[in-house]
Amino acid sequence: MLLDELKVGATASVIKTGGEGRVRRHLLDMGITPGAEIYLRKRAPFGDPIEITIRGYELSLRKDEAHCIEVEEKA
Amino acid sequence: MEQKKLTAALFGNPNCGKTTLFNSLTGSRAYVGNWPGVTVEKRSGTYRFSKDSEMDIVDLPGIYSLSPYTPEEVVARNFIIDEHPDVVINVVDATNLERNLYMSTQVLEMDVPLVIALNMVDVLEKEGRKLDVKALEERLGVKVVLISALREKGLKELMEAARDAALSPRKGHSVLPEKEIYSKAEKAYEAAGLSSPFFHAVKALEKDELEAKANPLPYEEVQKLAQEDGSDLEAAIADERYAFIEKLCKEATKRKRQKESEKLSLSDKVDKVLTNRWAGIPIFIVLLFVIFHLVFSEDFLYLSYSGLIQGTFAEGTMWEGLFYADGAIMSPGVILANFVNCLTGGLSTLVSGWFTDPSLVPLQGFIVDGVLGGLFAVIGFIPQILFLFFFFSILEDSGYMARVAFIFDRVFRKFGLSGRAFLPMIMGFGCSVPAMINTRSLNTEKERIQTIRVIPFFSCMAKAPILAAVAGVLAADFGWAASDLVALLVYVAGIGVAIISIIAMHLTTMREKVPPFIMELPSYHLPQPRALAIHIYDKGKHFLKKAFTIIFLTTIAVWVLSHFRWDYTYLENNQIGESILADIGRLIQPLFTPLGFGYQLGTAWGWAFAVTAITGLIAKENVIMTMGYLGAAILGTAEFAGSDVEAVEAIVQAVSLSGGTITSGALFAFIMFNVLTIPCFAAVATAHAELPKGKMGWTILFWLLVSYVGGTAFFLMCDYPWTIAIVVLLLAGFFTFAYFYNKKKSLEEKMKGAD
Structure with a gap:
């Protein structure tokens, strides 16, 4: 599944970071690499952007960017 | 022993405490905020080991990676590559180790002496975690020092380590696994005779735009290698770095932290409310209202309709209306402003008492209305402004x-x-x-x-x-x-x-x-009193400086222009309408007719509003300074208590009495014009x-x-x-x-x- 489909409060691990150019570079630099664990903390008012916990810190990104990240939900 | 003065560059992720460290090391007061990207320019200071031994410290904008996205990030990277600091102090937020170390692994690849400063270890200890410095040093191959920039702990050890490191050159090394493509790419850069060849090679493999521009020849060669390889190197490199760091963190962290879901800290609870999907926006608006009410309200508890409060505080004295007036209690911000206005009003009365001789009237006018009137109009608002700024700083710092x-x-x-x-x-x-x-x-x-x-x-x-x-x-x-x-x-x-x-x-x-x-x-985090004090001190200094330089000079210019005719004859207060200033004002006054404060105001006093459009171009404080000054002239100095509301009121009344029409819409348009027009110099x-x-x-x-x-x-x-x-x-x-x-x-x- 893609990160933007994940539910609030769910945890998933990254399979592949898609996107292109600078956005992809930025996502990789921020630690969104295969195997990294993502916890979806919350959605902003109007449902977008989202806030995730990754590698022990909080990161916010938009649905558009989350749409580039392939994840696998953990039970 | 004569020694070359050494330079250390502070380098690290945004919001990891570089500026706090910089302030602690150099004793300066640079702006610190709690959001990523507060520092956008490099700045320098000096650290003193002893009386005659010191080191220059350069604070760089925070960056997440050596592949920059924004202009301020380019500043940080270029500084290290082009200006060759003697040592780089990589500040690492110990509470956010994985992501912070990501950039450390990149700096490691450069041929530059490096010391890692593990910051905020005090916070870490509170959370019940400890880091194994030995393990970190061993795996990273550079000196690691534990510090707390805020509590000024470990700074001496850090600077001594930095000095030692600066004296011996360091060759870059990498944490990436050995791969044929990396060594081939490195060779291409080595052949070009560049320092830090591995760093450049990796950047080229990542198709870095700056690298392509800086060294086009080896870059092209590396692109050929990458094409032959065919794999997704950009993702692989980031992945390998993080894989190394994950392993390192597991080794170096002594007590694993509790699971995310098990603990819901106080800040998590607060966050749940503040950024709630439904309540988030209303809360922000209410917060803004409360702040403005605390700072500006003249009816703090909404008592003016209740009749509970009678009369005015200390009527007839210097302290008239300090705490309450017209049946309403003032907000803390207004009380602060009143306090200063009472003081400056009293001072004006005192000074004008020194010039009783009729021959001294022009001098009295110049000093009391011109110089003091203008200055006090600005100073009177400083407490309120700082109070408002205090609240903004809290919101920001938290x-x-x-x-x-x-x-x-x-x-x-x-x-x-x-x-x-x-x-x-x-x-x-x-x-x-x-x-x-x-x-x-x-x-x-x-x-x-x-x-x-x-x-x-x-x-x-x-x-x-x-x-x-x-x-x-x-x-x-x-x-x-x-x-x-x-x-x-x-x-x-x-x-x-x-x-x-x-x-x-x-x-x-x-x-x-x-x-x-x-x-x-x-x-x-709770706002730090020290950071708050720095913010407010800086703002206050800035305003006072402005008040005593540019506004002071404008005041004098306005006084001269309003007290002389074109033929250089002196004018009394009640003749200001014939002055040079009034003529200039009348010249542009018709322009403001569509905004309601143009020709409708009449020629006797209507030019006052137009004139402030000009003085306001220099500094916006001048608008009210000019008004305060003209108001004082209308009221006559003895009656003027220094309140700007009274000054504007006096002008409005003078306009109405002389046959002009001034409406509430015009006054509101006047405020909005000043908010929206060309800002200050x-x-x-x-x-x-x-x-x-x-x-x-x-x-x-x-x-x-x-x-x-x-x-x-x-x-x-x-x-x-x-x-x-x-x-x-x-x-x-x-x-x-x-x-x-x-x-x-x-x-x-x-x-x-x-x-």
Whole structure:
């Protein structure tokens, strides 16, 4: 599944970071690499952007960017 | 022993405490905030080991990786590559180790002495975790020092380690696994004779834009290698770095932290409420209202209708109305302002008592009205301004402002900007100058241009006196609701105009895809008294400096211009209407007719408003300074107690008495004109420096147009409410046009792309 489909409060691990150019570079630099664990903390008012916990810190990104990240939900 | 003075560069992720460390090391007072990207320029200071041994310290903007995205990030990378500091101090936030070490693994690859400063270890210990420094040092191959920049712990050890490291050169090494492609790429750069070949090679494999420009020859060679390899190297490199770090962190962390879900800390609970999907935006608006009420309200507890409070505090003395007046208790901000006004009023009375001899009247006028009147008009507002700034600093320092960007991103995207642009705009409430500089952390040039243009609409502290004084008159004499509500309305109207302008620009001259929003949200913490004190001290100093230099000089100029005729004959206070200043004012006064404060005000005193449009160009404090001064002249010095509301009131009355018409709409339009028009000299100069070439002229034109059209609209809507419909229709018409223009352009671009 893609990160933007994940539910609030769910945890998933990254399979592949898609996107292109600078956005992809930025996502990789921020630690969104295969195997990294993502916890979806919350959605902003109007449902977008989202806030995730990754590698022990909080990161916010938009649905558009989350749409580039392939994840696998953990039970 | 003579020694070359060494330079250390502070390098690290945004918001990891570099500036706090810089302040602690050098004893300076650079601005610290709790959001990523506060420092946008490098700055330097000196650390003293002992009396005759010191080291230069350079604080660089924080970056997440050595692949920069924004101009301020390029500054940091270029400094290390081009200016060869003797040692790099890589500041690492120990509470956020994995991501912080990611960049450390990149700096390791450069041929530069390196020391890692593990910051915020005190916070870590509180959380019950400990780090194994030995393990970190062993795996990273450089010295690691535990510090707390805030509590000034470990600084001496750090600087000694930095000095030792600086004296012996270091060859770069990498944590990436050995691969044929890496060594081949490194060889290409070695052959080109560059230092830090491995670093450059990896950047080239990542298709780094700066690398391509800086060293095109080896870059091309590496691209060929990458093509032969064919794999996704960009992802692989990031992955390998993080894999190394994960392993290292597991080894070095002594007690694993509890699971995320098991603990819900206080800050998590607070966060749940503040950024709640439904309550988040209302909470922000209520917070803003409470702050403005505390600072500006003249009826703090809404008691004026209850009749509980009688009369005025200490009537007839110097302290008249300090705590309460007209049945209402003042807010703390107003009491502060009253206190200063009482003091300065008393001082004015005292000084004018020294000039009893009739021959000394011009001198008395010059000193009391001219010099003191102008200065006090500015000084009187400093406490209120600092009080407002105090609250903004708390919001900012606690980490809340970064959440506000998160909450409002969706809204901002509708207008074509990212939530990130909200931060410099909020900074604009303090002062446009740092706000405009802060736009460097935005992603695209167009986003920067739009943000810089609307920053002045976020009414700055220097404009606060204008709206406080004129709003006071609107409340006292025109039956408008409480003055704090009027002040709030001005702020909201300014934001509204900013939004309309951004949408208009985004659809027409500044068309582009909305930039991405990938932002770290810093952890909440209680505001640090030291950081707060620094913010407020700086602001206060800034205002006092301004008051005693540029405003002081303008005061004298205004006094001279208003007390002399073109033939250099001296004029009494009651003859000011014949002065040079009045003539200049009358010359441009008709221009303001559509805004309600033009020819309607008559020729006797109506020019007063027009004149402030000119003095305000130098500094916005001058607007109320000029008013305060003219008001004092009308009232006669002895009666003038130094309150700006009274001064504006006096001018308004003088206008009415001399046959002019002044309406509440005109006064409101006057405030809005000042909020929207060309900002002060300092802000214009900053905009000029920050905007790309060729945009300054358009920006000035934009400010003039918006303030003129906006002022007219506000005047009409206040005085003739039926015109609201027309204004709304015109806006709708404009946006429909702009919308279709945008559609057509996008279509044209698509067609071009298809060809």
